[in-house]
Structure formats: C-alpha cells, structure tokens
Amino acid sequence: MKQFLREIPKVELHAHLNGSLNIESIKQLAEELYGEQTKEFAALCKRFIKFEEGAKMNDCFEKFGFVHELTATKRGLQRATELVIRDFAADNVIYVELRTTPKSNEKMSRRDYLQTVIDAIKSASKQYKIMVKLLPSINRGEPLAVAEETVALAVEFAQTEPDLIVGIDFSGNPNLGKFSDFTAVLSLARNNGLQLAVHCGEVDNPREIQEMLKFGMSRCGHGTYLTEADYAQLKEKNIPIECCLTSNVKSGTVANFNDHHFRQLMAADVPRVICTDDCGVFDTTLSDEFHWAMESFGLSRSQCVDLTVEAMKHSFATPQEKRIMQLLITERAK
Numbered sequence: 445m446k447q448f449l450r451e452i453p454k455v456e457l458h459a460h461l462n463g464s465l466n467i468e469s470i471k472q473l474a475e476e477l478y479g480e481q482t483k484e485f486a487a488l489c490k491r492f493i494k495f496e497e498g499a500k501m502n503d504c505f506e507k508f509g510f511v512h513e514l515t516a517t518k519r520g521l522q523r524a525t526e527l528v529i530r531d532f533a534a535d536n537v538i539y540v541e542l543r544t545t546p547k548s549n550e551k552m553s554r555r556d557y558l559q560t561v562i563d564a565i566k567s568a569s570k571q572y573k574i575m576v577k578l579l580p581s582i583n584r585g586e587p588l589a590v591a592e593e594t595v596a597l598a599v600e601f602a603q604t605e606p607d608l609i610v611g612i613d614f615s616g617n618p619n620l621g622k623f624s625d626f627t628a629v630l631s632l633a634r635n636n637g638l639q640l641a642v643h644c645g646e647v648d649n650p651r652e653i654q655e656m657l658k659f660g661m662s663r664c665g666h667g668t669y670l671t672e673a674d675y676a677q678l679k680e681k682n683i684p685i686e687c688c689l690t691s692n693v694k695s696g697t698v699a700n701f702n703d704h705h706f707r708q709l710m711a712a713d714v715p716r717v718i719c720t721d722d723c724g725v726f727d728t729t730l731s732d733e734f735h736w737a738m739e740s741f742g743l744s745r746s747q748c749v750d751l752t753v754e755a756m757k758h759s760f761a762t763p764q765e766k767r768i769m770q771l772l773i774t775e776r777a778k
C-alpha cells in the first residue's frame with residue numbers, strides 16, 4: 445500500500461517552505477554550509493522532530509527558529525528551497541504550492557529573500573521536473589507594516605512572474621495577532637489578482653472564524669474548529685479545507701487521527717484536500733498523510749486518486765497545467 449501511495453502522482457497545496465525541510469536535508473544543508481556536524485547539532489536535530497506527549501501549538505512554533513537560522517543567508521535559503529523541492533519530487537509530488545514568509549536581516553532584505561526563493565524554484569523545478577508555485581506568507585504575529593511590504597512585493601513580483609506568484613498565505617501562530625488588522629492588506633492583494641489561502645479555525649476562535657468566512661478566501665487552511673454550518677457554507681462556495689492530519693495531531697489541536705475532522709468532511713462531502721503543512725517539523729510526507737487517511741478512515745485506493753484530482757482542481761495552476769496533471773494522474777491510475 446505504501447508503495448502504491450508513493451507511486452501515485454500527488455498534488456501538494458499547503459506546504460510552508462521552512463517547515464518542509466526534512467531532517468536529512470537539514471543535516472545535508474548544515475554540512476554544506478558549515479562542514480562536519482557537531483554532536484550538539486545532532487542533538488538539536490533529534491529534538492527538532494521530537495514532540496512531547498500533550499504538545500501544544502506554541503511548542504510547535506518554537507521549532508521553526510531552528511530552520512530559520514539555517515536559511516538566514518541567501519546561500520542557505522537557496523539550497524533549502526532546492527532541497528525541499530527535491531524531496532517533494534522524490535515522493536512523486538508533481539505539483540507543489542510553497543508558502544513562505546519573506547524575512548529581512550542584515551544580510552538580506554525581504555525583496556532579496558523573495559528573489560532568492562524565486563530563482564531557486566525556477567532552477568529546481570526544471571531539474572526535478574515538478575511544477576512549483578509560490579505564495580508569499582503574511583505572519584499574523586508580525587506588525588502590519590511587514591504584511592504591507594510583503595503584499596507590495598508579491599504584487600510587484602507577480603507582474604513579472606504571473607505563473608509563479610499566484611497568491612498570498614495568511615498564517616503564523618494563531619494565538620497571536622488579530623485577523624481584522626489585516627483585512628485591508630489582504631483586500632489589496634485580492635484586488636491585484638492574488639488568490640488568498642487563509643489559515644482559519646486552526647484554534648477555537650469563533651469570532652475570528654466568522655470574520656474570515658465573511659471576508660472570503662480561495663482555500664481554507666485547517667478549518668479544525670469550524671461548525672457544521674460553516675462547513676455547509678464552504679461546500680456551497682466550493683472552498684476546500686486543506687487537511688493536515690499529522691500537523692494537527694502533533695500540534696495538539698486534534699486528539700488523534702481518528703478524531704480528525706477529515707472524517708466529517710468526507711461524510712458531508714465538503715471540499716477537502718490532503719496536505720502536509722510542515723513535513724520537516726512533523727516528520728511526514730504527502731504519501732504518509734494518505735497512508736494515515738487510509739488507515740484511519742478506510743479510504744480506498746481510488747478515493748486516494750480522487751483526492752489527488754480534487755487537489756488538482758483546487759490548485760492555483762493554469763488550465764494548461766491542470767490538464768497536464770490530469771493526464772499524469774489518470775495515466776498512473778489506469
């Protein structure tokens with residue numbers, strides 16, 4: 445079964461760049477940047493993918509800092525982007541939408557950050573024969589001015605790279621910041637033709653969920669704490685929920701795979717897609733996520749293929765790219 449899941453062409457719609465660097469690639473990157481690894485580094489790597497029983501949302505956010513240190517230079521960021529794309533391709537992912545929060549430091553501006561990621565995507569997507577899109581992220585825990593700079597850059601870069609920069613991701617620690625502070629900047633992105641992928645209802649915050657649903661989005665990240673009525677609304681509008689099983693269980697917002705709202709979404713036929721979120725931090729792959737979905741919810745092989753087709757339809761790919769994906773998927777599923 446695992447081999448079947450690995451071999452089917454897959455479509456990944458929810459992957460944070462720095463969260464998607466897996467542990468072996470982190471080691472490879474560290475070695476390339478700094479040479480032979482120390483014992484301390486090996487211990488840090490072990491701690492990175494270890495989740496204590498009862499881990500909470502905030503614990504999981506501390507982990508990103510570890511990768512951010514390795515990607516704080518152009519060279520590190522470029523290589524990390526290539527390695528992430530290589531690893532998705534190795535799992536037979538044929539199309540991936542990467543999201544990332546442009547960061548600035550003394551060595552790199554946010555513009556440099558985006559340019560570096562764009563250049564690395566262009567070369568790695570060719571090398572590994574995989575379609576890649578980019579969604580610059582707004583981190584809700586950072587000041588509004590940062591979000592404004594990110595959206596301005598995304599709009600500017602989308603003019604020269606319309607097939608690469610396709611949307612904006614709204615993410616970050618859901619316990620920080622207020623969605624209502626970001627509606628004007630998100631509207632600006634939308635009015636400039638960018639799609640919106642919004643982390644919505646990852647934690648229990650009914651008021652914010654209603655604000656987000658009213659504002660609207662192209663795709664809903666997690667949707668864990670949405671009500672039946674909210675799900676019905678998404679179904680009516682054909683907005684899919686990006687389900688990230690391992691992420692939700694390890695970050696403690698869902699008790700276990702069996703209790704995941706994916707079951708409800710399937711039963712009520714609400715649009716849904718299976719994604720990894722942060723396959724590095726959560727030590728998973730898209731094939732593994734399908735595996736857990738099969739084990740927990742009794743999905744058949746053909747349902748897995750159907751879910752891949754569903755992801756293709758909800759992707760921000762061009763009609764031509766969608767046709768290519770459809771061909772690749774049906775070819776393999778014969």
Ligand SMILES: CNc1ncnc2c1ncn2[C@@H]1O[C@H](COP(=O)(O)O)[C@@H](O)[C@H]1O
Nearest residue numbers: 460461462463508543544545583615616617
């Ligand atoms: C676990 N659930 C989640 N919920 C919300 N935001 C998340 C997230 N997982 C990742 N991120 C967001 O993505 C960043 C890492 O990738 P980049 O540095 O942007 O490439 C995290 O710092 C956080 O802002």
Ligand SMILES: [Zn+2]
Nearest residue numbers: 460615665721
């Ligand atoms: Zn996410």
